[in-house]
Amino acid sequence: MSDYVAGMSSDAKNSPKRVVFVTRRTSAHVRSVDEEQVQTYPEALFRAALAVQVLVIALVLLSLLFNAPLEGIANPTVTPNPAKAPWYFLGLQEMLHYFPPIVAGVLIPTLLVVALVVIPYFNINIRPDGVFLKSRRRNLTVFYIVAASLSLFLWFFDVYVALAPTLMVAGFMLIAAFSAPQSPDRFRRYLVSRPVSWWIMTWFLLELAVLTVVGTFFRGPGWSWVLPWRS
Amino acid sequence: MQPRTEATLGRLMASRLWKSIFRSGRGTSTLHRSMAIQQSVFLHILPAKVRRRMLNFDATWYLGTLTLGTFLVLVITGILLMFYYHPSVPQAYADMKDLRYVVSSGLFLRNLHRWSAHAMVLLAFAHMFRVFYRGAYRPPREFNWVVGVILLLITLLLSYTGYLLPWDQLAFWAITVGSNISSAVPIVGQKIHFLMLGGNQVNANALLRFYVLHCVILPLAAVLFIAVHFWRIRKDGGLYVQQSEPAKGAGEARVSTEDSAQEAVAKP
Numbered sequence: 001m002s003d004y005v006a007g008m009s010s011d012a013k014n015s016p017k018r019v020v021f022v023t024r025r026t027s028a029h030v031r032s033v034d035e036e037q038v039q040t041y042p043e044a045l046f047r048a049a050l051a052v053q054v055l056v057i058a059l060v061l062l063s064l065l066f067n068a069p070l071e072g073i074a075n076p077t078v079t080p081n082p083a084k085a086p087w088y089f090l091g092l093q094e095m096l097h098y099f100p101p102i103v104a105g106v107l108i109p110t111l112l113v114v115a116l117v118v119i120p121y122f123n124i125n126i127r128p129d130g131v132f133l134k135s136r137r138r139n140l141t142v143f144y145i146v147a148a149s150l151s152l153f154l155w156f157f158d159v160y161v162a163l164a165p166t167l168m169v170a171g172f173m174l175i176a177a178f179s180a181p182q183s184p185d186r187f188r189r190y191l192v193s194r195p196v197s198w199w200i201m202t203w204f205l206l207e208l209a210v211l212t213v214v215g216t217f218f219r220g221p222g223w224s225w226v227l228p229w230r231s
Numbered sequence: 232m233q234p235r236t237e238a239t240l241g242r243l244m245a246s247r248l249w250k251s252i253f254r255s256g257r258g259t260s261t262l263h264r265s266m267a268i269q270q271s272v273f274l275h276i277l278p279a280k281v282r283r284r285m286l287n288f289d290a291t292w293y294l295g296t297l298t299l300g301t302f303l304v305l306v307i308t309g310i311l312l313m314f315y316y317h318p319s320v321p322q323a324y325a326d327m328k329d330l331r332y333v334v335s336s337g338l339f340l341r342n343l344h345r346w347s348a349h350a351m352v353l354l355a356f357a358h359m360f361r362v363f364y365r366g367a368y369r370p371p372r373e374f375n376w377v378v379g380v381i382l383l384l385i386t387l388l389l390s391y392t393g394y395l396l397p398w399d400q401l402a403f404w405a406i407t408v409g410s411n412i413s414s415a416v417p418i419v420g421q422k423i424h425f426l427m428l429g430g431n432q433v434n435a436n437a438l439l440r441f442y443v444l445h446c447v448i449l450p451l452a453a454v455l456f457i458a459v460h461f462w463r464i465r466k467d468g469g470l471y472v473q474q475s476e477p478a479k480g481a482g483e484a485r486v487s488t489e490d491s492a493q494e495a496v497a498k499p
Binding site: 036042043052088 | 261264265267268274277278279280281282283284286293296297299300301303304320321324327328331338339341342343344345346347349350352356359360363364366368369370372373376377380383384387390391394397398399400401402403404405407408409411412413414415416417432433472
């Protein structure tokens, strides 16, 4: 008999159940997890309604305290300096400052969307093992090459805003690489157990946050560096 | 609740009219409560039962629910704003002034729409990262993650198209900066730019196009994909549960459910 892979059915009547075929010379060991369930109505729906009510109260308070911005009527002949996109695109606009539009405006966003879409279809994002625990030597080599070339690339183009988060994540990955899974330090144990997908997403989250904050608050006329508290 | 009110409500819910509208009828039994979900066109995309521990705040932080909440606020305030808004130049900007100084609560209405829009973008991103860090995109939930990415893009486009509508300097130049990027696409860049704006620069045509996208096409797309998103939660076996997490308070919860069932039977 060939080996069978454990799988999960998606249309089981109640809760999804794992089905496992036990191969030869293995003792059958059934561990059934009977999960407690409650009725969606009213248990889940009332909680959802409560959450939305709290949200609406917060939004109403915000709307009573702060007014939406409204500037002068649109005038194509008067360009404000700097002209900024909505806040969630300011990370990209910050990139536009360093790279040509084809790279920062087309290539990076397209790659981002594609990368997000394909996440669940690659086993590297499904495996839960710490990145340096299995095939350590190979993963360390790949990490050194990727981290060094990415940092050099950003340094070469003077993208210090993106370089700082990259170095930070690389630093923590180094700590993870040289910590034992049984380290007495809780934080180190946590870092060791992080899979590669976790590191990539955390790097992306950090870049997104830093670039957006810099683009929103620290950029003034001619996209020069300004301090928001000294304006 | 007052006994009298309760009795009136009970009579209403037992009436023919009520039963003709809500097929589930009246009752607190598990059957009735399952039917309340299954017999409603709006709720049947939800599962009739959910895992108790997924209702805990730490399980989801309710980020998906809250994102939907902002969307509902935006639909309601958006429809009200449409009553006062003309997508034409320069009337659009005059309408902003009217909302601020003439329309009753117009300022509050616009504030609520604006801040809810920012909140929705923020919550959609937070929801995505939270789902990722919990590993809830794993099989069999791959496609629902993809639907989520589509919804994130729709959210960004909704916010972006709405950004132009006030027709002030902020709106005009933000859209100018954003739309210029599309010109960088190889070969078809200029065509895309023209198609998007209905001209070579942001003008009255662009305002009308963005208005139609913002008020009709994108909200419809959002509703469609939200429905698929929720339906897939049910089809994929409910919200994702981390195997390592112990099921908290499972025993005592079961007892309380039985209690309420007996209570329901005991009631006249």
